[in-house]
Amino acid sequence: MSAEVENTNEQQQAEGVKLNGLFAFKLGMSTIFENGEAVPVTLLQYRPWVISQIKTEDKDGYTAVQIACGSKRASRTTNAAKNHLSKAGFENGAEFIREFRQDLPEGIEVGQKIDINSLSAGDTINVTARTKGRGFAGVMKRWDFGGGRASHGSGTHRRPGSIGNNKEPARVMPGRKMPGHYGFVNVTTRNLQVVDVDAKEGVLFVRGAVPGARNTIVKLVKV
Incomplete structure (x- = not known):
């Protein structure tokens, strides 16, 4: 191994490796002021990966980089997971395992370790996270349907209406918007901006x- 590569490895060990993004945990929202204007921001807690x-x-x-974070109890971890993660310093496995598909640094x-400065102020990012679960919901709440008539005598105030077709094809088509579990799905919000990194x-x-x-785990990917 050349001296140049050795110096690069020593520097990365001290500062951490920079990837195309980070995983963090949602803390909540706050407000900061820029040039006298209120700016709504989401605070994300970075833990060591x-x-x-x-x-x-x-x-x-x-090609990808798999990363791990947090520790688990030995009784909650399989031997396969212990063996796999032992080289990374996790004696009893990790609580979270994720990966970034990217070229290898x-x-x-x-x-x-992963450097929090993989992202910096001014970066444009795509944010992926699992939305809040809202349980079983009707079509008006889940899909924003307008509902039926509100007049006296109507019995279809919040019903979905017709869901089928005629004699042909005589079935409900796939993808029909109907009542069901609302939320708790992965959603990506694109082109957000990193305001600051502490x-x-x-x-x-x-x-x-x-x-x-x-406390939702959030994936941040640099655009």
Whole structure:
């Protein structure tokens, strides 16, 4: 190994590896002021993530960086997970395992930490998170239907109306908007902006709203 590559590895070990994005946890919303204007921001808590596996085209069919965060109790972890994550420093497995599909940074190794400065103020990002679950809901709440007549005698105030066709094809077509479980699905909000990154406190400030409830894990990808 050349001295140049060794220096790169030592620097990455000290500062952390920079990827095309980060995973963070939603704290909530707040307001900051820029040039006298109130700006709504979402606060995201960054926790230490460690590289647990490096996936390559030859071995895995695609290129990606697998990362892990948090610890689990030994009784809650399989032996396979313990063996897989032991090289990354997780004795009893990790609470969260995620990955970024991207080109591999130079000198990347299992066990290196991810640098919060992978994102910086001014970056445009796509944010993916699981939305709040709202349980079973009707079509007016779930799909914003207008509903039926509100007049006296009407018995279809909040019903969906007709859901079928004629004799042919004599079935309900796939994708029909009907009552059902509302929320708790992965949603991507595109082209949000990173307002600030507080590396000391491990907090990222993103302009606008981010999907999900508090403590939801959020994926941030640089555009």
